[in-house]
Amino acid sequence: MQTQYPPAAQDAMAAVAAVDLVKVYGSGDTAVRALDGVTVGFTRAQFTAIMGPSGSGKSTLMHCLAGLDTATSGQALLGGTDLTRQSDRVLTKVRRERIGFVFQSFNLLPQLTAEQNILLPLELAGRKADRHLFAHLTESLGITGRLSHRPGELSGGQQQRVAVARALVSRPEVVFADEPTGNLDSRSGAEVLLFLRNSVRELGQTVVMVTHDPGAAAYADRVVLLADGKVAGEIDHPDHASVTEALRSLAAQR
Ligand SMILES: Nc1ncnc2c1ncn2[C@@H]1O[C@H](COP(=O)(O)OP(=O)(O)OP(=O)(O)O)[C@@H](O)[C@H]1O
Numbered sequence: 001m002q003t004q005y006p007p008a009a010q011d012a013m014a015a016v017a018a019v020d021l022v023k024v025y026g027s028g029d030t031a032v033r034a035l036d037g038v039t040v041g042f043t044r045a046q047f048t049a050i051m052g053p054s055g056s057g058k059s060t061l062m063h064c065l066a067g068l069d070t071a072t073s074g075q076a077l078l079g080g081t082d083l084t085r086q087s088d089r090v091l092t093k094v095r096r097e098r099i100g101f102v103f104q105s106f107n108l109l110p111q112l113t114a115e116q117n118i119l120l121p122l123e124l125a126g127r128k129a130d131r132h133l134f135a136h137l138t139e140s141l142g143i144t145g146r147l148s149h150r151p152g153e154l155s156g157g158q159q160q161r162v163a164v165a166r167a168l169v170s171r172p173e174v175v176f177a178d179e180p181t182g183n184l185d186s187r188s189g190a191e192v193l194l195f196l197r198n199s200v201r202e203l204g205q206t207v208v209m210v211t212h213d214p215g216a217a218a219y220a221d222r223v224v225l226l227a228d229g230k231v232a233g234e235i236d237h238p239d240h241a242s243v244t245e246a247l248r249s250l251a252a253q254r
Helices: 058-065 086-099 116-122 131-140 157-168 186-203 240-252
Strands: 014-025 034-044 048-049 073-078 099-103 174-178 209-212 222-227 230-236
Touching: 014 058, 014 099, 034 073, 034 222, 034 230, 048 058, 048 186, 048 240, 058 073, 058 174, 058 209, 073 116, 086 099, 099 157, 116 131, 131 157, 157 174, 157 186, 157 230, 174 186, 222 240, 230 240
Parallel strands: 048 209, 048 222, 099 174, 174 209
Antiparallel strands: 014 034, 014 073, 222 230
């Protein structure tokens, strides 16, 4: 039987979509419904920010869409693949070959140089690096002089730029960024956000970012708002004021 997807997820432009996604942690009296029927599509070659109050389900949604966590019901679609139906082995392959990750804590391997860190996911996937893209990314990110350094010899901002290069060099179907500026000063944070923004514009990259920061969300094309595990609205062409106002209004409804 053909699955009937709602319009948001049917959108041919959606690189990633959730369809009636439910995630329940625990059971019985202590069960927490972290996602309570989320349906949302993330358009290809767009930069989308996911925002909402603490505990609204942002990280859970990202983890389910990235194959890092399994949903209780519903679909988590990457391209045509429903991640909720895949084995751990397939999910590892999907994460390695089709998704780029940028985490708040950088997650670089300390014993490898910056260059080795950037190329590691491609190596693990048995793929050759596109040297043009590697050169373009490392030059645009201003880390060409740092490639032989280990993460411990780099500033936080430089480490995150290495992580961004690692996420983009495989040309993944989507980059998931989880609070990418959370550990950075405002200048380094702005550089990383601008780079993500430009990767969407210049390379046609799809980026989905979880953030608490209205200033960071203002770099996105669109903001999806979550509250209590549900989609609570969205903002096209967000700016600092519109995002702050939307979050204030969500907080007032609680
Ligand atoms: N592993 C877990 N076990 C039990 N409950 C969990 C677990 N992970 C998350 N939760 C609960 O699920 C709900 C959603 O959590 P989630 O981390 O997705 O929210 P969030 O919007 O990312 O929050 P924050 O902004 O504080 O990071 C919360 O009530 C949280 O306590």
